[in-house]
Amino acid sequence: MEVDKHAIDDVVTMVLDLAETDPLYEKKKKLLKDMGFDLESSVYIKSSSTPDQLKDVLDVLLRRARIVNFNEVELYFGQDTINLGNCISPKNELEALHSILEVIDKSLSGEKYTIKSIQQRLRDEIVERIDKVGRRFSEVAKIVGDSSCEKEKRLLDWGINNGVKAKLDIAYVEGAGRGAIANEDLKVGDIALEIPVSVIICEDVLHESDMFPIFEKVDGISEETMLLLWSMKEKHNNNSKFKLYFDTLPKQFDTGLSFGIDAVMALDGTLLLEEIVQAKEHLRAQYDELFPALSNHNPDVFPPELYTWEQFVWACELWYSNSMKVIFSDGKLRTCLIPIAGFLNHSICPHIMKYGRIDASTNSLKFPLSRPCHSGEQCFLSYGNFSSSHLLTFYGFIPRGDNPYDVIPLDIDVVQDEDPEVGPAASEWSSHMVRGTWLSKNHEIFHYGLPHPLLDHLRRARNSAPQSSTPTRELLETDLDVLTDLSSTFEAMLENLGDEKLDNGERTSWDVKLAIEFKNLQRRIVSSILSSCNTGCELLESELGKYTV
Numbered sequence: 001m002e003v004d005k006h007a008i009d010d011v012v013t014m015v016l017d018l019a020e021t022d023p024l025y026e027k028k029k030k031l032l033k034d035m036g037f038d039l040e041s042s043v044y045i046k047s048s049s050t051p052d053q054l055k056d057v058l059d060v061l062l063r064r065a066r067i068v069n070f071n072e073v074e075l076y077f078g079q080d081t082i083n084l085g086n087c088i089s090p091k092n093e094l095e096a097l098h099s100i101l102e103v104i105d106k107s108l109s110g111e112k113y114t115i116k117s118i119q120q121r122l123r124d125e126i127v128e129r130i131d132k133v134g135r136r137f138s139e140v141a142k143i144v145g146d147s148s149c150e151k152e153k154r155l156l157d158w159g160i161n162n163g164v165k166a167k168l169d170i171a172y173v174e175g176a177g178r179g180a181i182a183n184e185d186l187k188v189g190d191i192a193l194e195i196p197v198s199v200i201i202c203e204d205v206l207h208e209s210d211m212f213p214i215f216e217k218v219d220g221i222s223e224e225t226m227l228l229l230w231s232m233k234e235k236h237n238n239n240s241k242f243k244l245y246f247d248t249l250p251k252q253f254d255t256g257l258s259f260g261i262d263a264v265m266a267l268d269g270t271l272l273l274e275e276i277v278q279a280k281e282h283l284r285a286q287y288d289e290l291f292p293a294l295s296n297h298n299p300d301v302f303p304p305e306l307y308t309w310e311q312f313v314w315a316c317e318l319w320y321s322n323s324m325k326v327i328f329s330d331g332k333l334r335t336c337l338i339p340i341a342g343f344l345n346h347s348i349c350p351h352i353m354k355y356g357r358i359d360a361s362t363n364s365l366k367f368p369l370s371r372p373c374h375s376g377e378q379c380f381l382s383y384g385n386f387s388s389s390h391l392l393t394f395y396g397f398i399p400r401g402d403n404p405y406d407v408i409p410l411d412i413d414v415v416q417d418e419d420p421e422v423g424p425a426a427s428e429w430s431s432h433m434v435r436g437t438w439l440s441k442n443h444e445i446f447h448y449g450l451p452h453p454l455l456d457h458l459r460r461a462r463n464s465a466p467q468s469s470t471p472t473r474e475l476l477e478t479d480l481d482v483l484t485d486l487s488s489t490f491e492a493m494l495e496n497l498g499d500e501k502l503d504n505g506e507r508t509s510w511d512v513k514l515a516i517e518f519k520n521l522q523r524r525i526v527s528s529i530l531s532s533c534n535t536g537c538e539l540l541e542s543e544l545g546k547y548t549v
């Protein structure tokens with residue numbers, strides 16, 4: 001996206017580009033075209049625009065920016081006009097608004113007064129919209145006042161003595177362990193936290209370690225595994241440079257990887273059961289490849305009592321739930337543990353989204369605000385576009401609010417490149433999925449709150465032409481077939497999930513509680529699809545009734 005700096009008279013021209021390097025370029029290009037946008041169309045804003053005209057122009061730009069910033073799941077579910085007129089997900093909305101802001105900010109200097117004034121009005125409107133996203137989706141975290149954070153404070157002081165800059169305090173928050181709390185009002189663009197490279201734990205620590213010469217002889221061992229094994233011993237080292245960091249780590253992580261048998265059984269009927277079992281088997285196989293061999297051959301470097309299976313799982317949980325991937329100034333992506341930044345919790349409506357690249361001018365990692373955070377409020381990070389099943393397995397929690405990435409993948413055969421002479425061309429999506437239909441805005445006939453690519457695929461499989469806007473008897477009948485089939489698939493899925501369970505408060509263990517919560521969420525998603533299919537069938541039957549009279 002760029003602003004035409006040579007704007008004639010009092011007109012600002014803005015172009016929101018779709019990068020050809022975008023892996024979803026073709027699909028986005030098609031969607032932009034379907035929505036009536038030219039690929040390279042410009043938007044013009046006159047400096048005499050009224051506030052309403054300005055808002056209208058921004059609405060158009062925002063619609064386009066949403067598509068440009070889509071990830072795969074958002075693109076799959078976001079493909080219809082009614083949905084696109086609304087916020088698709090808090091994160092996509094913030095990203096879209098920021099991409100518009102970026103182009104306006106770039107153009108703020110050295111222009112005529114009239115141009116500057118319109119740009120400032122646009123900027124103010126966008127900042128207001130960013131704030132609105134926060135007000136609509138933010139979660140209020142209750143600070144647990146009576147828990148001491150002595151160790152955390154010591155770590156923060158150590159960090160500050162070593163060049164860390166923080167506008168955050170650490171406190172216990174309800175339901176999430178420690179969290180980072182803004183200690184002053186933070187605006188969009190403010191840096192909440194800055195961590196110098198010297199304080200980051202990354203592969204550099206390996207080169208100074210007595211493990212390194214041994215690792216060099218282990219075939220195919222990855223940098224991540226070396227770091228994991230290093231951390232298992234380093235946490236017991238009283239002279240470690242990172243002792244204060246290791247002191248703040250929990251004794252137990254409570255992620256899906258530590259689920260006991262009752263919790264795993266409670267996941268029966270969900271795909272998560274198999275995912276957790278497989279993840280644990282994978283780790284076990286990795287452990288067995290390394291131990292006891294490494295300890296037997298090098299007992300001083302890998303003391304057997306520190307390299308038990310339980311300790312290995314603890315370290316895996318540490319790295320899965322606390323590491324961040326960072327691009328360093330040499331361009332290399334490294335997996336790191338980042339003291340202090342590791343206290344930031346995740347939200348589907350994060351304050352901090354753009355981090356992960358070392359600023360070469362300061363040799364530090366900065367965490368800038370993408371939406372305002374008031375003093376005393378918990379400051380949230382985005383860990384990524386993760387589903388609740390991923391967050392449960394590797395982080396041990398289910399986020400609050402509607403998670404747009406909570407999808408159920410469908411096992412549907414997709415035939416690619418079908419001969420158009422024989423049947424309709426195959427859909428452009430090679431796999432399909434569903435999610436809670438309450439997230440869709442369009443429950444009308446031909447939409448039913450269900451994803452467009454799935455309906456399109458199922459219609460094509462019945463040799464029906466791609467959807468046109470005029471309902472014909474044939475199209476209505478095809479849709480009735482499609483919805484009836486989908487209903488029976490999801491009825492079977494709901495039956496497999498069994499009846500809703502409530503946990504027995506204190507008497508239920510942490511892992512069974514999480515498993516029950518997850519299964520109830522799956523039940524809610526499947527029920528919403530079933531109810532949308534049923535409502536859709538009623539709509540279709542009533543419409544078809546008009547043909548028989």
Ligand SMILES: C[S@@+](CC[C@H](N)C(=O)[O-])C[C@H]1O[C@@H](n2cnc3c(N)ncnc32)[C@H](O)[C@@H]1O
Pocket residue numbers: 175176177178179321322341342343344345346347394395396397398399400
């Ligand atoms: C990087 S740490 C964040 C700091 C962590 N709360 C602590 O006390 O060490 C990641 C862990 O925080 C917890 N967490 C993060 N976001 C959360 C959320 N939204 N709700 C509940 N727990 C969360 C999970 O236990 C996760 O594994």
